[in-house]
Amino acid sequence: MTHEDQHTDVLDFPGAAALQRAGRTEPLDPAVQARARSLVLGAIAADAAETVPAAVVKPRFGRGRVFALAAAVADMGGSGPAAGASAAEVFTSMAEHTTLTDAYDAQTLTEAYWKTRVRSWVEGGKGNTADIYQSRTKTVIKVANQKTTVKSHPEGFSWQVGDGQVAWQDINTLPTRPNALRGVLSAGAKGSAAEQTVRQAGVLLTRAPVSPRLRAALYRVLADTPGAVVTEGVKDGVGRTGTQISWKWTEKYPAHSDHNPNWIVRPSDGRLLEVNSMPGGQDGHIVQRATYLSAGPAKTTG
Numbered sequence: 001m002t003h004e005d006q007h008t009d010v011l012d013f014p015g016a017a018a019l020q021r022a023g024r025t026e027p028l029d030p031a032v033q034a035r036a037r038s039l040v041l042g043a044i045a046a047d048a049a050e051t052v053p054a055a056v057v058k059p060r061f062g063r064g065r066v067f068a069l070a071a072a073v074a075d076m077g078g079s080g081p082a083a084g085a086s087a088a089e090v091f092t093s094m095a096e097h098t099t100l101t102d103a104y105d106a107q108t109l110t111e112a113y114w115k116t117r118v119r120s121w122v123e124g125g126k127g128n129t130a131d132i133y134q135s136r137t138k139t140v141i142k143v144a145n146q147k148t149t150v151k152s153h154p155e156g157f158s159w160q161v162g163d164g165q166v167a168w169q170d171i172n173t174l175p176t177r178p179n180a181l182r183g184v185l186s187a188g189a190k191g192s193a194a195e196q197t198v199r200q201a202g203v204l205l206t207r208a209p210v211s212p213r214l215r216a217a218l219y220r221v222l223a224d225t226p227g228a229v230v231t232e233g234v235k236d237g238v239g240r241t242g243t244q245i246s247w248k249w250t251e252k253y254p255a256h257s258d259h260n261p262n263w264i265v266r267p268s269d270g271r272l273l274e275v276n277s278m279p280g281g282q283d284g285h286i287v288q289r290a291t292y293l294s295a296g297p298a299k300t301t302g
Contacts, residue, residue: 087228087245090267095219098212098270111297113140114209119237119291127237129293133301134207136168140301159208161200163188171208176217178224185221194225198247202263205272206292219270234264236274237291242266262286 085093113133121127133140136156141149158165162184166174175181185200186193201218204210210218222228227247234244242264264274276289 085230085243085267087230088223090230090243090245090265091219091223093267094265094270095216095223097268098216098219111299113298113301114207114295115298116207116295117293118206119289119293121237121289121291123287127289131301132207133298134209142301159200159204161185161204162196168209171204172211172214174214174217176213178217178220181217182221182224194227195247197221197225198227199261202261202272202275206275206290206295209297215270236264237276237289238293240264240266240273242273 113135116132116134117129118132119127119129128143128146131142133142134157137153139149139151139153139157141151156167158167159171161174164187174184182197185197189196201222205215205218229246229248231244231246233241235241243266245263245265246260247262248260260278262276262278263272264276265272272292274289274291276286278285279287
C-alpha cells in the first residue's frame with residue numbers, strides 16, 4: 001500500500017464513489033470526532049462482551065454499523081438529537097449518553113438505599129418534596145415538616161416486571177438486549193403491551209437502582225415502542241427545560257388510567273426529569289406532576 005492508495009481499501013461501502021467525487025470537506029469538530037470514536041469503541045466492547053455461538057462466522061458488528069454510528073454522532077453534534085427529532089431518536093440519544101456518562105456507577109449499587117428526591121403536585125393541592133429511601137426490606141419517606149413514613153417489606157422489596165415480580169438483588173440481571181427486555185416487560189399484557197412496557201419501564205427508570213447498562217437498554221426499548229409524540233422546549237415543575245414525550249394508546253389494559261402520561265426528558269445527559277399526566281382529550285391541562293430532582297445510592301436515611 002502507498003500513500004496514494006492507502007484509503008481505497010476501506011471505501012467499499014455503498015455510495016463511496018459519490019463521496020469521493022464530492023471532493024474534500026472540512027474535518028469534524030475534534031469533540032465530535034472524540035465522541036464518535038468513544039461510541040464506536042463502546043459498541044465494539046459491548047458486542048465483544050456478549051456470548052456468540054461458535055458456529056456463527058459472520059461478525060455481528062460490521063463496518064456498515066460503524067459508519068452508521070459515527071454518522072449519527074456527527075449529525076447530533078456530540079450533544080443530543082437534532083431539532084425535530086422523533087421519539088425514537090430522543091430515546092436512542094438518551095441511551096448513548098447514559099452508557100457514556102455512566103450516570104449511576106454500577107459499583108455503587110450495593111449501597112443500603114436508593115434515594116430519590118421527588119417533588120409531587122396534584123391539581124387543587126400544594127406541592128411537596130419528599131426524599132424516598134428504598135432498601136431491600138423497607139421504604140422510608142421523608143417530607144419536610146411531616147412525620148417520617150416507614151413501610152417494611154419483610155419478604156423483600158420487588159418491582160413489577162411483566163406479569164411477575166423482580167427483587168432488588170435481581171433487578172440488574174434483567175436482559176439488556178432490547179428485544180429480550182421488551183419481551184420481559186410486556187409479558188402477560190392483557191391489552192396494550194406498549195402501555196404496559198412504557199409504564200413498567202418508567203417505574204424502573206425513576207425508582208429502581210438500575211445499572212447504566214440496563215438504563216440504556218430500557219431507553220432502547222422505548223425507542224422502538226409506538227405511540228409517542230415529541231414536543232420540544234417544555235418546562236418541568238421546577239422550570240427545567242426538556243423534551244416532552246407524550247404517550248397515547250387506543251387499547252386498554254387492566255391498570256390503564258384515562259390520564260395519559262407525559263415524560264419530560266433531557267437527552268443531553270440521559271435524565272428523566274418529570275412524569276406528569278393530563279386527562280384524555282384535554283391536552284395541555286396537567287393535573288398531576290412527579291418531578292425528579294435527583295436519584296442515586298445512599299448509605300443511610302440521614
